[in-house]
Amino acid sequence: MTRAIGRSLELYYIDGRPDGMLTAELFNWTGHVLMAPRTQIADALVRPEAGYAGVYLLIGEQDGEPRAYVGEGEDISSRIKSHDVGKEWWTSAVLITAAANKLNKAHVRYLEARLIAEARAIGRVPLDNGTNPVPAILSEADVAKMEAFLDNLFIVLPAVRVDMFIRRSRPPAKPSTSSQVEKMPGASLQFEDAQRFILETKKHGLRATARLSDGEFIVEAGSRAREAWVGPDGHNYAHLHAELVRAGTLKLESGRSVFTEDYVFKSPSAAAATVNGRPSNGQVEWRTANGGLTYREWEARKLGAVSGY
Template sequence: MRPQTIQIYLPAGDPRGVRVAEITTRIVRVIEAPRSQLGEFVKTPEALQVGVYFLMGELSEAGLPRVYIGQSSSVGNRLAQHNQNKDFWNRVLVVISLTNSMTQTHALFLEWFAISEATKAGRYSLENGNTGARPHTPAPLEADCHEIHETAATLLATLGQPIFEPLTNAPTARGEKELFYCKGSGADGVGEYTTEGFVVLKGSQARLEIVAPLQDTARSRNREKLIEEGILVKQSESLIFTRDHLFGSPSTAASIIMGRSANGWDTWKAANGKTLDELKRQTVAPTA
């Protein structure tokens, strides 16, 4: 990570309307448009360019935002088609070149790489289905693509869509991670407290059954959706997390793991036995 200057331009002055984002020293631009204003975007010169696009939509059953990733030699025309035949999306983000130098070869590799990286990150529910085959790309163009992708990923995250950002925290300079543990009857969870909430790590074990008071509640329904989407899978006498999963709070994560109501601030503990509350909340003292 390094400091960067990002410019966001609002053509109509509306922060929820069309937004144009650039890193001031790069040639990549990301244009975001609500579906209701797609007609305005397709009339612009940028809509005639080669581009990679991201259709953003409503939440999946397990609460993950949905995305469809595509590319086109005339991105505006392709989006007009999707406006007719894809229902789930409500916003689109389009990656183009300021110098109009992106080719179809670039776009095909960027589409494949973006699907692969989004799948790896596990933040979004992909509507594409699978990554497909890696397209043949000459080495110089592939190097260009990695630079374009890096810039696009930063701009997408800045616009509120961290599609490629890891769920977990980066290791410290010594290669260490601050992990928290949640253990109980049939439960053995491992997770990280992050800037966005609490991430339960792949391989964590959740109790198979939930207690009666938790049945027919929002948390039990959330648990069922995680099972339906394959994020929680039955294995022996427990449920296993098949991938890292972000929860909005430590308590929600603990309740899913334990199969009962739980105060995550006290339930999640570091290896030294200190609670999440002691290490993260009590250290923030009010000023005099």
């Protein structure tokens, strides 16, 4: 297994405000990201990098749903000025360029096409783009450079509050050839399948399975969830539920929503709320697959073992 390598990211808040313009750069990467709220777009477009060749994202909401647009240009500022008039829904812009204006027209056309394809494949945010452009034809070396550029960009974007390219689906876990037993350091108690959890709500015929792997809480494909969201409309998890339906991760089958793929949640409570169709406390609703401990109890034992309590 290849060990994950840490990366160094620098965020610079241009006017000292966390909700204002900021730039983001990775160490040893030529890319440059500028994030600006629409209220400061005039200030953003007079910066030198705004006149470079690059790609850009317009982000906002339309009719209560998130929306985005991906564009490219040899002079980003002129392209955004035209959209400032034609598109009313966007509230922030992300300008993506390279140091010393090293991207050319073919590069940015390739990046635009790949970003559109990736956003639509993930399905988290609907795009205002009408077509799926074909990537520009590049040399083998340039394709490798642009794919490396994208790999770095997908690390930077979440740091500037853009999560539409985070892929939360996961391949199914490989079946184990032996009984999975986890022994906590310093403890005599062993837990079979201690990192597997079940949530059942028999009243509504719901049963979901999940696993905790590499720090990710993953609800597994085939898990049965509530057919629709029944909690408060404005709740954060209501938006998450709608996002999963829109992306096809939740699909209605025989009066129940079924997970079509393994999906990573930020917390057990987010996963429980999606399964139950209402706000839920995942710390107590998820239970270990073998011993029936709540997630909270299981976690407390893990922490106690590590601490030597």
